[in-house]
Amino acid sequence: MRRPALILLLLCAGSLALTGWVLRQDALRGRDQAKSALAVLLGDGRRLFANHFLAKADAYFHRGRYPSLFEVAEKQAGNHLVESLGSEGGDAGHVQGPECDHSAGPGEEAHAHDEACEHAEPSGGPDDWIARLAARFEPDRHVHLEGDEDKEMLPWVKLAVEMDPHNVDAYAVGGYWLREMGKTREAEAFLREAQRNNPDSCEIYFELGRLTELTTQDWGKAGRLYRLALVKWQAANAKLEKPDLIALAQILGRSAKVHEAQGEYEAALQDYTLLKRVSPSPEAVQRLIDQLQKRMAEVRSPKSER
Amino acid sequence: MNRVFAVAAVVIRELIRRKDFYVLFVLTAAITLLMGSITFFNEDDIARYVKEICLLLIWLATLVIAVTTAGRQLPAEKESRTIFPLLAKPISRTEVLAGKFLGCWLAVGITLIVFYLFFGVISLAREHELPLVNYLQAVWLHWLMLGIVAALALLGSLLMTPAANLSIVILAVIGIWTVGEFLNRVAAKAGGVSGWLIYAVYYAIPHLEIFDIRERIIHGWEPVPWGAVILASGYALVYMAMLLAAAALLFRRKPLT
Amino acid sequence: MDTTLRVNHLRVEYPAPSEPGGVKLAVNDLSFEVRRGEVFGFLGPNGAGKTTTMNVLLGYVNATGGSAELFGVDVRQPIARQRIGYLPELTYYYRFLTAEELLRFYARIFGLNHHTASRRIDELLKLVELDGVRRRPIRTYSKGMQQRVGLAQALINDPDLLLLDEPTSGLDPIGRMKVREIIQRLQQQGKTVFFSSHELGEVETVCNRVAILHQGCVQEQGHVSDLVAKYQCDLEQVFLKVVGYPSPPRHE
Numbered sequence: 001m002r003r004p005a006l007i008l009l010l011l012c013a014g015s016l017a018l019t020g021w022v023l024r025q026d027a028l029r030g031r032d033q034a035k036s037a038l039a040v041l042l043g044d045g046r047r048l049f050a051n052h053f054l055a056k057a058d059a060y061f062h063r064g065r066y067p068s069l070f071e072v073a074e075k076q077a078g079n080h081l082v083e084s085l086g087s088e089g090g091d092a093g094h095v096q097g098p099e100c101d102h103s104a105g106p107g108e109e110a111h112a113h114d115e116a117c118e119h120a121e122p123s124g125g126p127d128d129w130i131a132r133l134a135a136r137f138e139p140d141r142h143v144h145l146e147g148d149e150d151k152e153m154l155p156w157v158k159l160a161v162e163m164d165p166h167n168v169d170a171y172a173v174g175g176y177w178l179r180e181m182g183k184t185r186e187a188e189a190f191l192r193e194a195q196r197n198n199p200d201s202c203e204i205y206f207e208l209g210r211l212t213e214l215t216t217q218d219w220g221k222a223g224r225l226y227r228l229a230l231v232k233w234q235a236a237n238a239k240l241e242k243p244d245l246i247a248l249a250q251i252l253g254r255s256a257k258v259h260e261a262q263g264e265y266e267a268a269l270q271d272y273t274l275l276k277r278v279s280p281s282p283e284a285v286q287r288l289i290d291q292l293q294k295r296m297a298e299v300r301s302p303k304s305e306r
Numbered sequence: 307m308n309r310v311f312a313v314a315a316v317v318i319r320e321l322i323r324r325k326d327f328y329v330l331f332v333l334t335a336a337i338t339l340l341m342g343s344i345t346f347f348n349e350d351d352i353a354r355y356v357k358e359i360c361l362l363l364i365w366l367a368t369l370v371i372a373v374t375t376a377g378r379q380l381p382a383e384k385e386s387r388t389i390f391p392l393l394a395k396p397i398s399r400t401e402v403l404a405g406k407f408l409g410c411w412l413a414v415g416i417t418l419i420v421f422y423l424f425f426g427v428i429s430l431a432r433e434h435e436l437p438l439v440n441y442l443q444a445v446w447l448h449w450l451m452l453g454i455v456a457a458l459a460l461l462g463s464l465l466m467t468p469a470a471n472l473s474i475v476i477l478a479v480i481g482i483w484t485v486g487e488f489l490n491r492v493a494a495k496a497g498g499v500s501g502w503l504i505y506a507v508y509y510a511i512p513h514l515e516i517f518d519i520r521e522r523i524i525h526g527w528e529p530v531p532w533g534a535v536i537l538a539s540g541y542a543l544v545y546m547a548m549l550l551a552a553a554a555l556l557f558r559r560k561p562l563t
Numbered sequence: 564m565d566t567t568l569r570v571n572h573l574r575v576e577y578p579a580p581s582e583p584g585g586v587k588l589a590v591n592d593l594s595f596e597v598r599r600g601e602v603f604g605f606l607g608p609n610g611a612g613k614t615t616t617m618n619v620l621l622g623y624v625n626a627t628g629g630s631a632e633l634f635g636v637d638v639r640q641p642i643a644r645q646r647i648g649y650l651p652e653l654t655y656y657y658r659f660l661t662a663e664e665l666l667r668f669y670a671r672i673f674g675l676n677h678h679t680a681s682r683r684i685d686e687l688l689k690l691v692e693l694d695g696v697r698r699r700p701i702r703t704y705s706k707g708m709q710q711r712v713g714l715a716q717a718l719i720n721d722p723d724l725l726l727l728d729e730p731t732s733g734l735d736p737i738g739r740m741k742v743r744e745i746i747q748r749l750q751q752q753g754k755t756v757f758f759s760s761h762e763l764g765e766v767e768t769v770c771n772r773v774a775i776l777h778q779g780c781v782q783e784q785g786h787v788s789d790l791v792a793k794y795q796c797d798l799e800q801v802f803l804k805v806v807g808y809p810s811p812p813r814h815e
Contacts, residue, residue, distance in 0.1 A: 309674075312668055312671035315668070319660065386655055387653070391649060391651060391656065393623060394726070396674075
């Protein structure tokens, strides 16, 4: 065998083997040594790998349907940021979506996935005979993992954060899916690890809040986590020209819900009012405000009758 | 034809007696088993990521085997001067070339079967099912793709030094594999003369990505329609024939001394 | 007598940028014939054109002009080599094969059936005394053993014409004797041997006729006895005179 090819292959194989070994050591002995070994091995290339692995998880969610750079670029015009997860219902647990809008207001379906999440659709590029032939060999329908198939995404999420512990999206995605799969203990451990690695991330506090809300119904604790998320958001976005309003909307929405659940209607109203200013669908938020004010009136009126 | 098979048999025997294949197979198996032994979030029956890694390694290993085996055939014959006693026999250069190609292609086919048997065992152990039709399609399409690669490497070996041929063929294959299918989009965007040039490249290159159905077998999609498989087979055979015809023309005119 | 090998006004040029005109004339208007049953010596100093002529006969190089035929078939046709055996000066064989596998491979090229091939392989391996190591890879053979494999492969098809390129160079005295014996046995069987060599003593011993090449042309050809008689000296002296090398002074 010629030397360059052998070297190339041995490098690939060596990297994979070392990654496997490092992950195994990580599992057996603890994380710090493992992280430093990966850092030494891959340097800043870790971030590229992390993003690739997270995109891979997204592809797994769509059973192999994988948007290319070209498709993403074509569809990205007018689109938005990588979103935090956490909205309820629908396909809120979509893995990663530069093209997916998960920013709808609380209380609604997060988004109509099949309309908004177009990146998993076969893209409409030039239609020549080679493209038509090639299309017959690729996964050609927009489908999602079903039932316990969700677990198939987990290795890529884990690998993404191993590669880049500051990849907040990967932690948020993992936290969401572990929660969805009923692995609350693993979800909490994963998000706590995320918090240690990213202490200033509002997204992680938000995910922790969601986890608390859904698994323990400890509204007080969830509310505190959302307030911390708000503080972190303000610290990170205060001086930005284009602050991350989507993340803010999500935090405010959930915070309002928690206040509502605890009967703290004034605080909830305050959150909704702020939310209305930043939400892409203020009408929907106004409807929620109207409902809340109606309920507040109902609560007050028996008192006044008395 | 017997002469072509005789040359092919020597190529296969050479591959069997060299260590390359065994080293690559052991590496593939070891890395797959190592990666498969890792547990994520206490889930110990995750299958697709192990299948993905195993298939990626199989693709890399067989690509290297195909390019190195095909790329070294003619230069090694010339370098070790074995070509001289061979051509002193009643065999034409075209037959030698055809035998070399056939030998490489069959040898790569044998390695593919061994690699995919391992993949089948891994898949069966993890998922407790073996979609045979899908796997047969995967092996067949992969083999066709490697046939094109072997023909390309043989042609390259007549034009370049072995090291340059190896590097350029591997880079070209990976380039076609990853961006070949998007050249039409780039051409459409570029427009004008450069657009036409990119279109020309798009239609000239063999679209190796067609033969890659890894996503389908990792994620358990239904088999590819057989009509498409037949079309792809024809497409591959046309490219192999064209590349070999070009190689034969060159080889017939190439001075040996 | 039938003509086995015919070379007619052969001309071979090589591109050579350093030469005037950009080409080097390796063989110029070369003509000779080898008849059936002859042992023909092809002699000449280095660079005379012997190897080029051999390359044309084996189809490695195409002639620029003239023609060359084996058994009346143009040497450019692979079938022209169906009835020849070729032993190169040095051994160049697939080192990962065993002697038996190598011979079977060449037997297949000649289109021998399995039974005939097996019989020939047994005979030849016994002849070259490699029967005991027939299943060992050639890479484990000594140089002499590899030369003997070469001889066996040259005879695998029971050739009517044997082309030998410096067949005894690199062989020990026993090996040389063996080659001589084989050449003589082939001659007795009515086979033709075309023999390129620098070993003039050996040529004188085994050859019927010789051609002496110099600067791409045949300078002299004929029966060894005729040449010796014509020049009144041994073949070595004839050779030196023909190529224009001053004869050493005789010590009476």
